[in-house]
Amino acid sequence: MRGIAVISVLFAVMFAGCSGKGRVSGSSAGDSTLVIAMLGDANYLNPVIGASVTSRNVYGLLYPGLLKSEFDTTSGLLNFVALEKKLRESAEHGSGKKTAGALARTWKMSEDHRSITYMLRSDARWNDGTPITSHDFKFTYELYANPVIASPRQQYLAELIGAEKGEIDFDKAIETPDDTTLVFNFYKPVPEQLALFHTTLTPLPKHVWKEVPPQEFRHSPLNQDPLGAGPYVLQDWQKQQQIVLASNPMSNLPKPGTIPRIMFRIVPDYTVRLAQLQTGAVDVVENIKPEDFDGLEAAKAAVEIKPVGLRVYDYVGWSNIDRNAYHQDGTIKPHPLFGSATVRRALTLAIDRQSILDGYLGEYGVVASTDISPSLKWAYNDAVVPYSYDPAESIRLLEKEGWMPGPDGIREKNGRKFSFVLFTNAGNERRNFASVIIQQNLREIGIDCQLDVQESNVFFENLRLRKIDAWMAGWSIGLEIDPLDSWGSDLEKSRFNFTGYQNPKIDELCELAKAELNPLDARPYWMEYQEILHHDQPTTFLYWIKETQGFNKRIEGEELNILSTFYNIDDWTLSPSASVAE
Structure with missing residues (x-):
């Protein structure tokens, strides 16, 4: 099975993480360190500015919560x-x-x-x-x-x-x-x-x-040495390698973490993460590909696969605004390629999302229509049907917008070729797989799409600064619906509105929904919200993911739910009868 029997990888795994300052090594039975493989490092261990998945997982264990x-x-x-x-x-x-x-x-x-x-x-x-x-x-x-x-x-x-x-x-x-x-x-x-x-x-x-000036906040040494009150404290942080937490003896919120040490090991390559899970070098790997389930079972790996979802979706982001004009003087004008909702619908129609699901996620994925999950049953609009794969209709819409084939087959308009780079973050095998299919789909309708993979923190910082025109990423939605941070027209306040999408009706519907004192009374507004977002396609919503997480069987007490894979991690224990090879 792909990703399992890779001898060179397994040798690399056996020697990974066994030396270096502050490094925590695995051991035989009774090892007291829980090792979690993450594809990217944290950007900040600070809840005010931390935005990556690893950041949230870590600072959630370092800092206290109100509720x-x-x-x-x-x-x-x-x-x-x-x-x-x-x-x-x-x-x-x-x-x-x-x-x-x-x-x-x-x-x-x-x-x-x-x-x-x-x-x-x-x-x-x-x-x-x-x-x-x-x-x-x-x-x-x-x-x-x-x-x-x-x-x-x-x-x-x-x-x-x-x-x-x-x-x-x-x-x-x-x-x-x-x-x-x-x-x-x-x-x-x-x-x-x-x-x-x-x-x-x-x-x-x-x-x-209180003594840190705002202009120095993101660069303060305190970001590397957080003072918290949660069940764990930071013991060691080696950038792009590992973050090690130790159980906090001071915590009474309500107690120190049960497991003495937790290591978040940065392993960008999926194949290596999977091999480390198989050998026991790591205890938790998220998003195991369904095609690898049988291989893990055949290898008699001490691993349980547990599904949870639907909270996460992948998408292709299109810069709706001309980012160069915006960065130069704040001018908002349509992006020369992606500024038209009609063009964005054409792009969605050109992408064979079901083919991506069939080739990768299978039954563990659902084609998405908007960013409101089917799991949010009270607000989900099942009358909004995802666009089907229809390259002929895609071509019709593009040509209606003036994008005609050039001499080399690439579509042009006013002397500009429909050519761009699609960026994504390193280490996500699913997105790498999807991006190749997307590139092929777009080439078939006369669009030149080049692919580029960036290190995760670089990629997400470029998104935050609105430095890229097209990208593939994922989103873990908030379970209290409040999408203005993603779609609000005030781009200075809506820091997650990477596309620069602006629609006053979306702003209005969000405000009306949020004004209802009973959330169920807001349902009609969210119904209309989904219809507009589906029409405008500020991004191409690809698919919802039923995440399949791999756990070493020595872990006891884990309770997965849609809130998080690590929902009750400070209550987990490690069985002394299991072993970890490293």
């Missing part, structure tokens, strides 16, 4: 839980499991839905012994809002007092009457679910960060 979240699979709604509710549930069910690692004891929404008040626990401390207080939250929210820092989560603050005028009035928007009381005030009524979603951003310790 815990739970997903209702029946309705597709995201629910939030405070400490006191978890304590009651634990007592009622006699559960021996830990309670929520939450800073909030409870919360109360005002009757007019214009404020939400949290009562914080008084015994939580940062790892240097300093108490965690409401002032840390207020300080950190000012960091999230600061345009110089350019947090990708600025849209979470869009309902706070002053946001409607373009500048949040933090004296009024966030009140801290004492260390354990935290009040968020909104300029309009806000649904409780949305208020909870937007007011639970992760805090930083004010006493450590």
